[in-house]
Amino acid sequence: MGQLDAIIHQPLRLKIMAALNALPAHVQIEFMILKPLVGATDGNLGAHIITLENAGYVEVEKDFVGKKPRTRVRLTKAGRRAFAKYIAFLRDILDLAESDDAKA
Amino acid sequence: MPVSPSEAKQALREVSETERVSATTYGYRTASPHLIVWGVIWMVGYGSTYLKPVWSIVWPVLTVIGLAISLWLGWKERRSAHPVDWRYRATLLVALLFTIAIFVILSPKTPAQIGAFIPMLVALFYCLAGIWTHGVRMLMTGIVVAVLTVTGYFWFSAVFPLWMAVVGGGALILGGVWLRNP
Numbered sequence: 001m002g003q004l005d006a007i008i009h010q011p012l013r014l015k016i017m018a019a020l021n022a023l024p025a026h027v028q029i030e031f032m033i034l035k036p037l038v039g040a041t042d043g044n045l046g047a048h049i050i051t052l053e054n055a056g057y058v059e060v061e062k063d064f065v066g067k068k069p070r071t072r073v074r075l076t077k078a079g080r081r082a083f084a085k086y087i088a089f090l091r092d093i094l095d096l097a098e099s100d101d102a103k104a
Numbered sequence: 105m106p107v108s109p110s111e112a113k114q115a116l117r118e119v120s121e122t123e124r125v126s127a128t129t130y131g132y133r134t135a136s137p138h139l140i141v142w143g144v145i146w147m148v149g150y151g152s153t154y155l156k157p158v159w160s161i162v163w164p165v166l167t168v169i170g171l172a173i174s175l176w177l178g179w180k181e182r183r184s185a186h187p188v189d190w191r192y193r194a195t196l197l198v199a200l201l202f203t204i205a206i207f208v209i210l211s212p213k214t215p216a217q218i219g220a221f222i223p224m225l226v227a228l229f230y231c232l233a234g235i236w237t238h239g240v241r242m243l244m245t246g247i248v249v250a251v252l253t254v255t256g257y258f259w260f261s262a263v264f265p266l267w268m269a270v271v272g273g274g275a276l277i278l279g280g281v282w283l284r285n286p
Contacts, residue, residue: 004107011118018119022126029126033133037126087119090112097109 007055008086012040013048017083020058020075028061028072049073057082128239132283134181135233135242138174139283142226143276145170150219150269160215199229216264220257223249223272230279245279 008017015038023029029037035045052058057079061072075083107115149166152159203225212218227250234243252275256267 009107011115014115015118015122018122019126022123023130027130029130033129037129038122087116090107090116093107093112094109094116 004089005082005086007051007057008082010048010051012038012044013052014086015039016045016048016052016073017057017075017079017086020073021080021083023075025077025080026074028074031071031073034073052079055079055082124238128237131237131239132241134177136280136283137177139245139276139280141173141177142170143273143278143280146223146273146276147269150265150273153215153219154263154265154269157215216257216261219264219268220253223253223268227253241279241283245275245282248275248279 008014016034019034019037020029031045031049034040035042038045040048049058049060053060056076058073059076061074063070063072145166149160149163152162212221227246230242230246230249232246233239234241234246249272252271253268256264256271260267
Protein backbone atom coordinates (compact mmCIF):
# COMPACT_ATOMS: atom_id res chain seq x y z
CA MET A 1 0.00 0.00 0.00
CA GLY A 2 1.22 3.51 -0.84
CA GLN A 3 1.71 6.37 1.61
CA LEU A 4 -0.74 9.06 2.55
CA ASP A 5 -0.05 12.34 0.75
CA ALA A 6 -0.74 14.89 3.49
CA ILE A 7 -0.94 17.75 0.99
CA ILE A 8 -3.76 16.19 -1.03
CA HIS A 9 -5.44 14.64 2.01
CA GLN A 10 -6.92 17.98 3.15
CA PRO A 11 -10.61 17.90 2.01
CA LEU A 12 -10.65 21.16 0.05
CA ARG A 13 -7.29 20.47 -1.61
CA LEU A 14 -8.57 17.02 -2.55
CA LYS A 15 -11.57 18.66 -4.25
CA ILE A 16 -9.32 21.16 -6.05
CA MET A 17 -7.14 18.31 -7.32
CA ALA A 18 -10.23 16.33 -8.41
CA ALA A 19 -11.68 19.32 -10.27
CA LEU A 20 -8.39 19.93 -12.09
CA ASN A 21 -7.82 16.23 -12.79
CA ALA A 22 -11.15 16.07 -14.68
CA LEU A 23 -9.84 18.60 -17.22
CA PRO A 24 -7.66 17.87 -20.25
CA ALA A 25 -3.92 18.07 -19.51
CA HIS A 26 -3.18 21.59 -20.75
CA VAL A 27 -6.45 23.24 -19.82
CA GLN A 28 -6.35 25.98 -17.21
CA ILE A 29 -9.34 26.83 -15.08
CA GLU A 30 -10.12 30.32 -13.88
CA PHE A 31 -10.08 30.91 -10.15
CA MET A 32 -13.63 32.31 -10.29
CA ILE A 33 -14.92 29.12 -11.94
CA LEU A 34 -12.99 26.81 -9.64
CA LYS A 35 -14.35 28.53 -6.52
CA PRO A 36 -17.99 27.39 -6.80
CA LEU A 37 -16.91 23.97 -8.14
CA VAL A 38 -15.15 23.14 -4.89
CA GLY A 39 -17.38 25.22 -2.60
CA ALA A 40 -14.60 27.54 -1.41
CA THR A 41 -14.30 31.21 -0.50
CA ASP A 42 -11.73 33.55 -2.10
CA GLY A 43 -9.45 33.44 0.92
CA ASN A 44 -9.28 29.72 1.59
CA LEU A 45 -9.11 28.78 -2.09
CA GLY A 46 -6.14 31.12 -2.57
CA ALA A 47 -4.33 29.68 0.47
CA HIS A 48 -4.83 26.07 -0.62
CA ILE A 49 -3.79 26.84 -4.20
CA ILE A 50 -0.52 28.29 -2.85
CA THR A 51 0.07 25.09 -0.84
CA LEU A 52 -0.52 22.97 -3.96
CA GLU A 53 1.67 25.28 -6.03
CA ASN A 54 4.52 25.04 -3.51
CA ALA A 55 4.25 21.24 -3.71
CA GLY A 56 4.57 21.47 -7.50
CA TYR A 57 1.09 19.99 -8.03
CA VAL A 58 -0.46 23.00 -9.77
CA GLU A 59 0.75 25.88 -11.91
CA VAL A 60 -0.74 29.32 -11.43
CA GLU A 61 -0.83 31.99 -14.12
CA LYS A 62 -1.90 35.55 -13.41
CA ASP A 63 -2.74 38.12 -16.04
CA PHE A 64 -5.22 40.86 -16.88
CA VAL A 65 -8.27 40.79 -19.12
CA GLY A 66 -8.72 44.47 -19.84
CA LYS A 67 -8.36 45.96 -16.38
CA LYS A 68 -9.62 42.89 -14.55
CA PRO A 69 -7.06 40.58 -12.94
CA ARG A 70 -7.40 36.92 -13.86
CA THR A 71 -5.89 33.91 -12.12
CA ARG A 72 -5.78 30.55 -13.88
CA VAL A 73 -4.74 27.21 -12.46
CA ARG A 74 -3.84 23.90 -14.03
CA LEU A 75 -2.61 20.55 -12.79
CA THR A 76 1.04 19.72 -13.45
CA LYS A 77 2.24 16.25 -14.52
CA ALA A 78 3.57 15.74 -11.01
CA GLY A 79 0.18 16.78 -9.62
CA ARG A 80 -1.66 14.34 -11.85
CA ARG A 81 0.68 11.52 -10.79
CA ALA A 82 0.34 12.40 -7.09
CA PHE A 83 -3.45 12.51 -7.40
CA ALA A 84 -3.54 9.11 -9.11
CA LYS A 85 -1.34 7.68 -6.33
CA TYR A 86 -3.61 9.18 -3.68
CA ILE A 87 -6.71 7.66 -5.29
CA ALA A 88 -4.93 4.29 -5.52
CA PHE A 89 -4.06 4.65 -1.83
CA LEU A 90 -7.75 5.20 -0.93
CA ARG A 91 -8.80 2.22 -3.05
CA ASP A 92 -6.17 0.05 -1.35
CA ILE A 93 -7.72 0.93 2.01
CA LEU A 94 -11.14 -0.19 0.79
CA ASP A 95 -9.76 -3.35 -0.81
CA LEU A 96 -7.91 -4.24 2.37
CA ALA A 97 -11.04 -3.67 4.47
CA GLU A 98 -13.06 -5.86 2.11
CA SER A 99 -10.52 -8.69 2.21
CA ASP A 100 -10.44 -8.44 6.04
CA ASP A 101 -14.24 -8.65 6.11
CA ALA A 102 -14.15 -11.68 3.82
CA LYS A 103 -11.64 -13.44 6.09
CA ALA A 104 -13.68 -12.71 9.25
CA MET B 105 -2.43 9.76 10.00
CA PRO B 106 -4.60 6.65 9.60
CA VAL B 107 -7.55 6.76 7.19
CA SER B 108 -10.54 4.53 7.98
CA PRO B 109 -12.35 2.62 5.20
CA SER B 110 -15.45 4.81 5.69
CA GLU B 111 -13.33 7.98 5.32
CA ALA B 112 -11.70 6.53 2.21
CA LYS B 113 -15.12 5.69 0.77
CA GLN B 114 -16.43 9.18 1.52
CA ALA B 115 -13.34 10.82 -0.02
CA LEU B 116 -13.67 8.72 -3.21
CA ARG B 117 -17.34 9.66 -3.45
CA GLU B 118 -16.47 13.37 -3.16
CA VAL B 119 -13.70 13.03 -5.74
CA SER B 120 -16.07 11.33 -8.16
CA GLU B 121 -18.75 14.02 -7.71
CA THR B 122 -16.25 16.90 -8.04
CA GLU B 123 -14.74 15.37 -11.20
CA ARG B 124 -18.20 14.95 -12.69
CA VAL B 125 -19.20 18.58 -11.99
CA SER B 126 -15.84 19.87 -13.24
CA ALA B 127 -16.07 17.87 -16.48
CA THR B 128 -19.65 19.08 -17.04
CA THR B 129 -18.62 22.70 -16.44
CA TYR B 130 -15.75 22.32 -18.90
CA GLY B 131 -18.14 20.80 -21.46
CA TYR B 132 -20.52 23.74 -20.98
CA ARG B 133 -17.76 26.26 -21.56
CA THR B 134 -16.58 24.57 -24.73
CA ALA B 135 -20.16 24.26 -26.05
CA SER B 136 -21.14 27.82 -25.16
CA PRO B 137 -19.54 29.69 -28.11
CA HIS B 138 -21.07 27.18 -30.57
CA LEU B 139 -24.56 27.92 -29.28
CA ILE B 140 -23.99 31.67 -29.46
CA VAL B 141 -22.64 31.45 -33.04
CA TRP B 142 -25.60 29.36 -34.21
CA GLY B 143 -28.04 31.62 -32.35
CA VAL B 144 -26.72 34.58 -34.33
CA ILE B 145 -26.91 32.54 -37.56
CA TRP B 146 -30.53 31.63 -36.86
CA MET B 147 -31.33 35.29 -36.21
CA VAL B 148 -29.78 36.39 -39.50
CA GLY B 149 -31.12 33.43 -41.54
CA TYR B 150 -34.67 33.34 -40.23
CA GLY B 151 -34.75 37.15 -40.06
CA SER B 152 -33.78 37.41 -43.74
CA THR B 153 -36.35 34.74 -44.66
CA TYR B 154 -39.05 36.67 -42.79
CA LEU B 155 -38.21 40.02 -44.41
CA LYS B 156 -38.10 38.55 -47.92
CA PRO B 157 -38.71 34.83 -48.51
CA VAL B 158 -36.40 35.01 -51.54
CA TRP B 159 -33.56 35.93 -49.18
CA SER B 160 -33.71 32.39 -47.79
CA ILE B 161 -30.91 31.73 -50.27
CA VAL B 162 -28.59 33.14 -47.59
CA TRP B 163 -28.97 29.86 -45.66
CA PRO B 164 -26.31 27.85 -47.54
CA VAL B 165 -23.81 30.70 -47.06
CA LEU B 166 -24.72 31.05 -43.38
CA THR B 167 -24.47 27.29 -42.88
CA VAL B 168 -20.99 27.22 -44.39
CA ILE B 169 -19.94 30.17 -42.22
CA GLY B 170 -21.40 28.50 -39.11
CA LEU B 171 -19.71 25.18 -39.84
CA ALA B 172 -16.38 26.91 -40.52
CA ILE B 173 -16.56 28.79 -37.19
CA SER B 174 -17.63 25.63 -35.33
CA LEU B 175 -14.78 23.64 -36.88
CA TRP B 176 -12.31 26.39 -35.97
CA LEU B 177 -13.62 26.47 -32.37
CA GLY B 178 -13.38 22.68 -32.20
CA TRP B 179 -9.86 22.69 -33.62
CA LYS B 180 -8.78 25.36 -31.13
CA GLU B 181 -10.23 23.32 -28.27
CA ARG B 182 -8.79 20.01 -29.41
CA ARG B 183 -5.26 21.42 -29.48
CA SER B 184 -5.39 21.37 -25.70
CA ALA B 185 -7.80 18.54 -25.05
CA HIS B 186 -7.70 14.79 -24.62
CA PRO B 187 -7.85 12.82 -27.85
CA VAL B 188 -11.53 12.63 -28.80
CA ASP B 189 -13.12 9.25 -28.13
CA TRP B 190 -13.86 7.58 -31.49
CA ARG B 191 -17.45 6.98 -30.33
CA TYR B 192 -18.13 10.74 -30.40
CA ARG B 193 -16.98 10.92 -34.01
CA ALA B 194 -18.96 7.77 -34.86
CA THR B 195 -22.08 9.21 -33.18
CA LEU B 196 -21.77 12.43 -35.19
CA LEU B 197 -21.33 10.45 -38.41
CA VAL B 198 -24.37 8.26 -37.67
CA ALA B 199 -26.42 11.37 -36.83
CA LEU B 200 -25.34 13.04 -40.07
CA LEU B 201 -26.21 9.96 -42.16
CA PHE B 202 -29.55 9.65 -40.36
CA THR B 203 -30.36 13.30 -41.08
CA ILE B 204 -29.50 12.86 -44.78
CA ALA B 205 -31.66 9.71 -44.90
CA ILE B 206 -34.58 11.53 -43.30
CA PHE B 207 -34.31 14.32 -45.88
CA VAL B 208 -34.19 11.81 -48.75
CA ILE B 209 -37.02 9.58 -47.52
CA LEU B 210 -39.31 11.98 -45.67
CA SER B 211 -38.21 15.30 -47.12
CA PRO B 212 -40.04 18.25 -45.57
CA LYS B 213 -42.35 19.76 -48.19
CA THR B 214 -42.73 23.41 -47.19
CA PRO B 215 -40.21 26.08 -46.11
CA ALA B 216 -41.88 26.13 -42.68
CA GLN B 217 -41.44 22.37 -42.33
CA ILE B 218 -37.73 22.66 -43.16
CA GLY B 219 -37.48 25.67 -40.86
CA ALA B 220 -38.95 23.65 -38.00
CA PHE B 221 -37.36 20.28 -38.73
CA ILE B 222 -33.72 21.38 -38.49
CA PRO B 223 -34.15 23.15 -35.13
CA MET B 224 -35.90 20.01 -33.84
CA LEU B 225 -32.85 17.96 -34.86
CA VAL B 226 -30.56 20.48 -33.16
CA ALA B 227 -32.74 20.31 -30.04
CA LEU B 228 -32.57 16.50 -30.13
CA PHE B 229 -28.76 16.56 -30.19
CA TYR B 230 -28.59 19.04 -27.30
CA CYS B 231 -30.97 16.85 -25.29
CA LEU B 232 -28.91 13.71 -26.01
CA ALA B 233 -25.66 15.52 -25.16
CA GLY B 234 -27.23 16.77 -21.92
CA ILE B 235 -28.48 13.31 -20.95
CA TRP B 236 -25.16 11.56 -21.69
CA THR B 237 -22.94 14.17 -20.01
CA HIS B 238 -25.20 14.86 -17.00
CA GLY B 239 -25.50 18.36 -18.46
CA VAL B 240 -28.78 19.63 -17.07
CA ARG B 241 -28.31 23.06 -18.66
CA MET B 242 -27.64 21.49 -22.06
CA LEU B 243 -30.72 19.29 -21.70
CA MET B 244 -32.85 22.28 -20.65
CA THR B 245 -31.60 24.30 -23.64
CA GLY B 246 -32.57 21.44 -25.97
CA ILE B 247 -36.03 21.13 -24.42
CA VAL B 248 -36.63 24.89 -24.61
CA VAL B 249 -35.58 25.05 -28.28
CA ALA B 250 -37.84 22.08 -29.11
CA VAL B 251 -40.85 23.50 -27.27
CA LEU B 252 -40.39 26.97 -28.82
CA THR B 253 -40.02 25.48 -32.30
CA VAL B 254 -43.22 23.41 -31.98
CA THR B 255 -45.05 26.38 -30.46
CA GLY B 256 -44.00 28.66 -33.31
CA TYR B 257 -44.77 26.07 -35.99
CA PHE B 258 -48.32 25.39 -34.83
CA TRP B 259 -49.45 28.62 -33.17
CA PHE B 260 -47.41 31.36 -34.86
CA SER B 261 -47.21 29.93 -38.37
CA ALA B 262 -47.93 33.33 -39.97
CA VAL B 263 -44.75 34.79 -38.50
CA PHE B 264 -42.81 31.54 -38.04
CA PRO B 265 -39.48 32.79 -39.51
CA LEU B 266 -39.65 35.90 -37.30
CA TRP B 267 -40.53 33.69 -34.33
CA MET B 268 -37.51 31.45 -34.99
CA ALA B 269 -35.21 34.44 -35.56
CA VAL B 270 -36.11 36.16 -32.30
CA VAL B 271 -37.23 33.36 -30.00
CA GLY B 272 -35.28 30.40 -31.42
CA GLY B 273 -32.05 32.30 -32.10
CA GLY B 274 -32.49 34.19 -28.83
CA ALA B 275 -32.92 30.92 -26.91
CA LEU B 276 -29.67 29.57 -28.38
CA ILE B 277 -27.77 32.75 -27.51
CA LEU B 278 -29.18 32.83 -23.98
CA GLY B 279 -28.45 29.10 -23.65
CA GLY B 280 -24.85 29.76 -24.68
CA VAL B 281 -24.49 32.59 -22.17
CA TRP B 282 -26.08 30.41 -19.45
CA LEU B 283 -23.62 27.57 -20.15
CA ARG B 284 -20.73 30.00 -19.80
CA ASN B 285 -21.74 31.22 -16.35
CA PRO B 286 -20.28 29.32 -13.37
